[in-house]
Amino acid sequence: LTLRRRNGIPFSVTTQTSSPPLGTVAAATQLATPYICVDRDLLWENLDQLAAYAEQHGLKLRPHAKTHKSRQIAQWQLERGAIGLTVAKPSEAEVFAEICDDLLLAYPIVDAARAERVARLVQRVDMKVAVDSAFAVATLSRAAAAAGSTLGVLVDLDVGLHRTGVQNASAALELAQLVERSPHVELRGLFCYPGHIWEPAAAQESALNAVAEQLEATLDLWKEHGLNAEIVSGGSTPTAYQSHLARHFTEIRPGTYPFNDMNTVLGGYMALDRCAARIVVTVVSDAVPGQVVIDAGSKTLAADRCILGPDLGFGHVVEYPDARITKLSEEHGQVDVSRCAARPAIGERVSVIPNHICPCVNLQDRVWLKVADDQYEPLTVDARGRLT
């Protein structure tokens, strides 16, 4: 990897070790809207930049595949040095087990059927699961015993998001000791998700220091009791380039960084021109004064509001930055163009950067990869709809 610098953040120029062509190449006008267009060069640049950061700080990279749900993009992440992948559900794990032998399921498994599916993957994959309950440990232990395998376990510590995770160091010790005592599960380390840290990157030091202190208290307590954390897994896209400030992470699990979206941009984590995914839409109506309608509603843009910055509507219209997508029905997006000097015409195509790209990708069977000027290749969203 060759390192350059832009805005003080190191990034690299990839050697572009690409995969073979993915199918017929189409021109933009051949593609029916709404479709997601991914700029491959920008995507690679985003992948390279974080790979270089991780390398520089001795952090392993385990991207969350829920964002792209694509084996091809995962492969590009692995080619750039990612040690493995993160997934949310066993059905996602099954998709990515075909191309990756090191998976972390960052989600509680508490039912026998799912635990069995995960335990079966151990034959092919170094499979780890994050847990925050004795119930989950027992479920995994039973399933692994039945499969004759051993499942890796990370103890999930709540460092401030208050979504999942045991609440303090002593609870983490108790759960870790239960793992140690339980057959067919192996304590591999500590897990956290600092998803509550929404400060701009430059202002994250104190929040990440608080995370570091929580991790340290837990790791010290484990050490006192003879327990080792081979893995300390953390990270998010907002904190991606500040992950070293959490001091104890051995690996990070950002999801959105290959694409970026308006949450990333308005949160101040990445420039607008680093958004690699856009939703190309058509203006289908201009009958209501001051407004146009695009052929993308909540079934395309998802209904997510912007949570990491000011609420500017349901996405950014690239060609008409003064436009505001104010209302979504399922297939209609109502766009207030009253503040636009020039207005998009009926029939015109415009592109939208959504607030949150992950649920948008999950609504498509494929995205279209821009591989050259006006040349697009289909890329299957392999794990679309893998919810179980």
Add this chain to the structure above:
Amino acid sequence: LTLRRRNGIPFSVTTQTSSPPLGTVAAATQLATPYICVDRDLLWENLDQLAAYAEQHGLKLRPHAKTHKSRQIAQWQLERGAIGLTVAKPSEAEVFAEICDDLLLAYPIVDAARAERVARLVQRVDMKVAVDSAFAVATLSRAAAAAGSTLGVLVDLDVGLHRTGVQNASAALELAQLVERSPHVELRGLFCYPGHIWEPAAAQESALNAVAEQLEATLDLWKEHGLNAEIVSGGSTPTAYQSHLARHFTEIRPGTYPFNDMNTVLGGYMALDRCAARIVVTVVSDAVPGQVVIDAGSKTLAADRCILGPDLGFGHVVEYPDARITKLSEEHGQVDVSRCAARPAIGERVSVIPNHICPCVNLQDRVWLKVADDQYEPLTVDARGRLT
């Protein structure tokens, strides 16, 4: 159809002319969560009730298929007297053209490729498209000419939602006259969507009277100019049982009524026990005090807020009505259980009625139809993801 009465609303008991079995029958415990469970008896009851209302008032029924996207459910609607179906996109039209020969595309078509797809369907289907621009008329006319077919056209009149639709009677006349002058398109009538009417059913009279007056002004003007509206198409689920108050509708296009959802319930249009679709989920974490986490986030429940009633979170937990789904990540639903006397236990399954069922169904490849006690059959969501 046998009519009975419940809460003053006529409804009928179906003769249950069902289709053949749809595949292997499963017990609930064999189904991985999150899944959508549809109570077939309740679904049929919802279909029968609206069919009876429509029959009673001499209204034709053209359900919007975007809610269920299922050929089987559409067939049940047609068996109960629906004259045809409504769809939003040509790709949906292609799915339903296989079982229905009378389709209305309630969406502007302004690009050549989509117009060609629709024009090709005319060979099999009485195909009608709603338009609100000269641009759309020209696009449809050209495509139908190329296909050697004639497309039916309804003029879309904005009656208050301010989403699409020409703004007044004279604009509607102008567009209708353009249709009359254009080759290969045929004026079939007037179209509106009273989606702005959110009053409880009992308080809709004046709003629907205003719609009636707008329709009347347009129809009178058309008549003066020798134009006839064979079809006057309107209707929504909130106004479904008051549609006769709009006086001029010849047909109605409700979507959500087969299932209902929290928008329908909190808007006061249907009782909670008439929600035929529930999302069955598992409690996967109880680590954070006062909270449990369910395995359904925005990729399952969609991120829609409740728009037709008080904002009570992201869905109703049937077994724990005092619980509140306060936050959604993609795969996590955070449920505040602090006000619950009894709390759901980790590993327990509960069922959620979502705010808006339509985008939830679109996130699944299939739903599970409850056909008897603890017997579920898969029902394919045939038009899932048909966005173009």
